[in-house]
Amino acid sequence: MTNQARSALITGNSSGLGLGLSHALLERDYRMYGCSRRGCAALADRVVDVHCDLSDLEAIGPAMDQLLAGVDHLDLVVLNAGILGEIEDLSSVSVERLREIMDINVWTNKVILDWLLASNIAIDQIVAISSGAAVLGNRGWGGYALSKATLNMLCRLYAHEFPDTHVAAIAPGLVDTRIIDTLCELSDTERFPALERIHAARGTDTLLSPAAAAERILEALPGLKEFESGSFVDLRQILAPAEYESLRKDCTNR
Ligand SMILES: NC(=O)c1ccc[n+]([C@@H]2O[C@H](COP(=O)([O-])OP(=O)(O)OC[C@H]3O[C@@H](n4cnc5c(N)ncnc54)[C@H](OP(=O)(O)O)[C@@H]3O)[C@@H](O)[C@H]2O)c1
Numbered sequence: 001m002t003n004q005a006r007s008a009l010i011t012g013n014s015s016g017l018g019l020g021l022s023h024a025l026l027e028r029d030y031r032m033y034g035c036s037r038r039g040c041a042a043l044a045d046r047v048v049d050v051h052c053d054l055s056d057l058e059a060i061g062p063a064m065d066q067l068l069a070g071v072d073h074l075d076l077v078v079l080n081a082g083i084l085g086e087i088e089d090l091s092s093v094s095v096e097r098l099r100e101i102m103d104i105n106v107w108t109n110k111v112i113l114d115w116l117l118a119s120n121i122a123i124d125q126i127v128a129i130s131s132g133a134a135v136l137g138n139r140g141w142g143g144y145a146l147s148k149a150t151l152n153m154l155c156r157l158y159a160h161e162f163p164d165t166h167v168a169a170i171a172p173g174l175v176d177t178r179i180i181d182t183l184c185e186l187s188d189t190e191r192f193p194a195l196e197r198i199h200a201a202r203g204t205d206t207l208l209s210p211a212a213a214a215e216r217i218l219e220a221l222p223g224l225k226e227f228e229s230g231s232f233v234d235l236r237q238i239l240a241p242a243e244y245e246s247l248r249k250d251c252t253n254r
Helices: 018-027 056-069 095-117 142-161 178-185 194-201 209-225 235-238 243-250
Strands: 007-011 029-038 047-051 074-080 120-127 164-169 231-234
Touching: 007 018, 007 095, 007 120, 018 029, 018 209, 029 056, 047 056, 056 095, 074 095, 095 142, 120 142, 120 209, 142 164, 142 231, 142 243, 164 178, 164 209, 164 235, 178 194, 178 209, 194 243, 209 235, 235 243
Parallel strands: 007 029, 007 074, 029 047, 074 120, 120 164, 164 231
Antiparallel strands: none
8 A cells, every 4th residue: 555645534524523534634645535414515625525314324335336436445444423312311212213323323334344345445444433432321321322332342343354454443532523512502410410521621621623633533543553453442541541530430430
């Protein structure tokens, strides 16, 4: 891959972390491929983009055929598209709603990974954007936590099937995006105490801008390869151990 232009695929490139990563990779002269429903209008002439609703699992194959026609290598694939779902007690969330969250946060990624395997595109590194919620088990984070925990295992299992590719699921830390906007609008901190930590992060260094989070992820990429392929890595664990320790303590105390 050394003499070719570097290239990357990012799902969910229209806003937040995916848009931040697209900017940061373009600055590093990557050829960028991406997909989302709204599209990456901010970088329209610099990104090869398809508009695709990833919840329509049947539409993913044709979208990837169009997006990656003629591509023979990808240095980086970031499985980033995701939704929060509701902050609600799990007993109040229907199975139908959980299925919708699982479709975007998990099964979409399975379909994309299957497409990539069948394509024979040489891939150096795959990173799935998971969350601390995958392991913390905070009240209210039901559908999101279940989906991100499953995403972590999806990565572990697919690592066996991508022997020449390093696969990791990562928690990026708190990033100032639509997901945080939604969480900051919720006030039921008594029932859902983990909201307090999110509200308190606004205006502090704990809440990263999408640009800063993207830089942090790109800087962490070589180090991720030190972990066994298929691992889940919370970036705070390696980059901000004090913050990570307090997060874990906070969770076990409640
Ligand atoms: N923000 C945080 O603090 C935080 C922390 C941990 C993990 N994460 C993870 O980071 C990832 C990015 O989220 P974000 O925080 O950047 O929020 P965001 O701004 O809402 O970005 C979500 C991205 O996913 C795409 N997406 C959602 N549903 C889709 C669908 N049906 N089809 C195609 N694309 C879809 C969205 O594109 P369209 O709406 O245009 O389709 C958008 O580009 C998610 O996986 C999230 O779980 C975020």
